[in-house]
Amino acid sequence: MPWLCVEVQREFVDAGARNRGRLFLRSACQHRDCFAQERPHAAIVAPRTLIDIRCRRPPRSRRVSGGAVTNTDPILAEQLAYYRARAREYDKWFRREGLHDLGEERNARWRLELDRVFAALDAFASRGDVLELAYGTGEWTLRLAESATTVVGVDAAPEMRELALAKLQDAGKRNVELRVDDLFSWQPDQAFDVVFFAFWLSHVPENQADRFWRSVHDALRPGGRFFLVDAARAVPERNVVHGSQLADRDSATEFRRLEDGRAFRIIKRSLEPDRLARDLREHGLDVSAVETGEFFVHGLGRRA
16 A cells, blocks of 8 residues: 655645546655555545644654754754854864964874775765765765766754855755754655764764664665774864863753854764764664874764
């Protein structure tokens, strides 16, 4: 029996006399096997009747091209507000400029270690259908698009999407689709050969980690691979408010400030390669993670 889906409110709208009183379902449903997609309802009902139909299938992720995402958890909402407000500044962190300038010597070390991560990702070779979580301004998306057949990106900040799209357009990349969705409620709607995420895992609170890794597992085809990169440890930067870090690893947060002086509390957890490997085995994922030295941890793994 086909599915009826209610990702959004289902409303039957009077199609007019030409349809002899039949009502059409206007639905945002994307389930391929759901018959509730602009198809006439079989019953003859009164015009403009509102009918509530409950779907027995878990909703798929929203495919949104622009709108903002909201989150009811206060700190996650504040974290999203920070990255939306920071979008125009974000690449200064990548270039070690302004508040992120560590001095000539440490900036050089940063770039050297970043090149090691780039080399590891190139050797990993993200081929086939690739999913990127938290694509940000698109720096990593550009690299993924070089070797992938297709790239689907998911990020919660529409401001980031705007910047990433501009980079992709300038580079002539046409194999990328960027979506806006809440990564804490998002669920994969298709299977991928590769899942990639950079500087995202450290912003996932401990109480959301299991759900996140289940999503990664479910997004991968059997034998599919994933690659992650993140900060290896707390790097002292001038955009972190001194003394704002909480010592408890499981609830680790810190205050970050923007160039205009505004400050936001965000999640910031440290990543330990050995613990990461243990945690992932519980979710049917094998990972090998290493630190580059001072700044980064990166790892590659596979769905069992």
